[in-house]
Amino acid sequence: MPQINSGDTAWVLASTALVLLMTAPGLALFYGGLVRRKNVLSTMMQSFFLLCLISIQWILWGYSLAFGPDVGHFIGNLSWFGLNGVTLAPNPDYAATIPHQLFMIFQMMFAVITPALITGAFAERIKFSTFVVFSLVWATLVYDPIAHWVWGKDGWLHNLGALDFAGGTVVHMASGISALVVALVMGRRSGFPRVTPPPHNMTYTLVGAALLWFGWFGFNAGSALAANELSVSAFINTNTATAAAAIGWVVIDWILARKPTVLGAATGAVAGLVAITPASGFVSPISSIWIGLIVAVVCYIAVAVVKQKLAYDDSLDAFGVHGVGGTVGALVTGLFAQKVINSGGADGLFFGNPHQFLVNAIAVGAVIVYSVVVTFIIAKVLDLIMGLRVKEQDEAIGLDNTQHKESAYTLID
């Protein structure tokens, strides 16, 4: 009978709360600051409401589909519906030293933030009712299966040996790639790209980025599922890559745009956090610096060059940062991973094991194809049935007023 370890349990409990903080207020503020004044409430509401919505979905069927007994290496079955059989005793398949229910709620916070990341792509134009249905369906048909592939017992990517410490493929690639698909299906905001709507409150954005950074310690170091050497290593790598990526982005800004921008620092930090996520438990701090610098360059190109050239309206760069950054992270994990750091992991290409890079590349390809196809179908069907976008007039007036009948700021009073 496995023993519950109080130190491990305490750390994962705290980590769970930290990951919650990433969605609201972290992401809510980060995205909320980037939209116009007339859309700030609706944008923050999307993150906040997902916290509520997916919390219930996860308890009812989400956890069972992602982590329940395997069906064809593709998805869990529904025998854990409503947490049936998910007890306070440890489940050694996932975490031998903490209660199974703690593992469940830690994973819940990942399931919450993933669809919340997508909201950056359809900001300022999605109908709230369609958003709710889309998120629920997406979480069930895209997130839950992919989580099962990578983390579930007997999931096919798990069995193949793909390394993804804290969710680079499951969380960031799945959300980022899906974000691009939704942005393309629903089309650009009116006026874009002739005018790019300006961020209305960069202080929110910077505070939000800092809260994401803080919460990410729970996301990555918590993914050790124990208070041990591995969690310390993941903690340090998380901080190191984030700092390197933020510096990298600011330097590029300084050279190309002539000023070190605040938005550049915030975006670079988030890109670093995204890229180190799959690698955080497998690499050295020096490798983390490289990972941070690499992702800064690649994401900068995606956001500042490719997006402008192709003129798709990934409004708040959910694809440019999470999709591209997550892909970079998953691939470099296959390069920089070291068995010396984590005996449960593997060596990467740079440490004499090209096979690991190949396996991670397969995981990247599978997640891209699946996310694109299923998200496209969900978005198209919902567009036909409910309509993804608000009316043009409502978009002009703003979603706060038209979707929620509230406004964030008053002029007098």
Add this chain to the structure above:
Amino acid sequence: MKLIIAIIQPHKLDDVMRELDEKEIHLKTVTNVLGCGRQKGVTEVYRGVKEAGTLLKKVRLEIGVNDAYVQPTVDAIIKGARTGGIGDGKIFILPMEECIRIRSGETGKVAIG
């Protein structure tokens, strides 16, 4: 010389600016204001409680023009700001006694721009 003051819907500002640009009227001052017309504002609901008679957010444009530009300016504002619904706003045209460019001390027609 006239001073044109227009009160418009905030979300039509972009359209009005584009129409003005097309007529090569580039100099303007824009402020956020609150106001209400005949519909007496809106009611907002906070936590289920109705709060009646809130003033509406509007945008106020001030444009000083030479006489020849009055009609084109008015046309551009109407073209950009009209939705056909209530609350589209108003345009006021006032006589303007003088216009002085602070930097150079120029006055009148030249100073308007």
